[in-house]
Amino acid sequence: MSLLIALDWGTSSLRAYLMEDGKVLDQRHSPYGIQHLPEPGGVKGYEVAFESICGDWRKQYPDVSVVTGGMVGSAQGWSEAPYVRCPADLSDLAKKAGQATLPDGGTLHIVPGVLLDDPDLAPDVIRGEEIQIAGALIDHDDWWQASRILLPGTHSKWVTMNGGKLESFSTYMTGEIFAVLCDHSILGRLMPEEKASKEEADKAFDLGLSVAKHGGAGDLTHQLFATRTMGLTERMPKEALSNYMSGLLIGNELTSATRELQDDASLPLIMIGDGALCDLYKRALASFGLECTAQFDNTAHIGLWNFAETSGLI
């Protein structure tokens, strides 16, 4: 019997999986992301969070290996795991793994992030998505050879797989910018608590997409102001203003990220993420004449199991 505790430990949440022979026996979810630890600052908060989510699993199986991926391995995390550079061989992640010491003296094995550091481009980083990708692609040799992977979210990632490696990627701050503009800018002030009807929401989202699609370089900060003026002039119900803004932001992301995809529509496009968000992106992709080849929910536990295997931990 081969057992594993696999942790998907991000900025705003922590997921724990108790696994046996690649299958999930039990799983738990906690809000103790690295920005929301029970005791902020220092190692103690990580130890308390770990104990609270899976201390009992470790007591029940004292020899079980523990692996984790995500922001827990960043400079602001429990212990920094260095970046692997692009083009990155994801089967190689185990060689660069980081470590931390568990409260009972055992070892936590931490998946490294991936760094794109082309001197001609601004650098870019991934932490957590690499293990999701390793999980989603596990049985698909053809996707390892050539595909684009989209992981929509707070920081959307567009990843290019080529020749078996993670060749390059781009981060778009779509989700975070949407949230800070709703919560902290003048654009949020006209947005009521109430949600628009599905029909109104779709209509506003599609209009935002269309404006983005027909926009030129640099237009976004102008386009966004219409989220206010569409409400002021009552051209759009206030309940739908956030959908319009979402359409503008996702539309800008797609305009930029799919520029090359448009030339190679045969390249598989794989989406990994939360179902509702993926549905929104599918609607947006369709309006750009694109569709995704396959869609996965959270695949971190599969990638973590594979990481533990190549690390010789199971």
Place this chain on the structure above:
Amino acid sequence: MSLLIALDWGTSSLRAYLMEDGKVLDQRHSPYGIQHLPEPGGVKGYEVAFESICGDWRKQYPDVSVVTGGMVGSAQGWSEAPYVRCPADLSDLAKKAGQATLPDGGTLHIVPGVLLDDPDLAPDVIRGEEIQIAGALIDHDDWWQASRILLPGTHSKWVTMNGGKLESFSTYMTGEIFAVLCDHSILGRLMPEEKASKEEADKAFDLGLSVAKHGGAGDLTHQLFATRTMGLTERMPKEALSNYMSGLLIGNELTSATRELQDDASLPLIMIGDGALCDLYKRALASFGLECTAQFDNTAHIGLWNFAETSGLI
């Protein structure tokens, strides 16, 4: 003797001018912008703010007229003054003026805003800038006939004057987006209190401008993430990250707003705003091969004097 109290009443500040025959006799500044009133909600806050900044002037000259422009005339202001539509004859603003009642029973005359409501475009609005423009252009018939006016700030405005009228304009949320990303996003977390040296700040700002200038449609939310990764990878001193982000945002604004200007370099470009901010924009314009024809600091009091004259108040 012709006396006037002129108020430039915006979102975050209130300026009061006591004027005689077009000249400023005395001026005062208060933080009581419409978002920072001494008593929020309702008319009372406006009355208290008015009394505190110039109640004594009214007592000394009980017959003096009082005019104001800016967000004080918005739907969230003291009393709403309707919008004049583009193409807008600024000498006509007096005909659409709004009114409120002063604490002593007198009348506050409020300058209308300007609305661009082309059904083929998203709507756009100006409030306060129209009176700055009326002030800056007062002795320049040629600029009324054909010019572009740039008012950089929280919401930068690019205005096209044509045939004596304010023909059209575009708002860019450059300053507000800069502030909310510094204060509320992950990008601000790597930014220290300390400022970069002038040399480092200029270098980072110029690099941001260059990235923006060479970017394609929709790239901004990707470009912004580099404000984090440039710091993470130590390619740039952390003190200069905010200058880099400023370069990206102003560079995107210029890329979009000067698209047509590039075709008509003979069109006068007039800048109105705070000196330090105008200097930053001049540096950015230069890197786009453009320069401004003339630069003005706050010209609201001149525009308000003119408004009072055409209103028959003096």
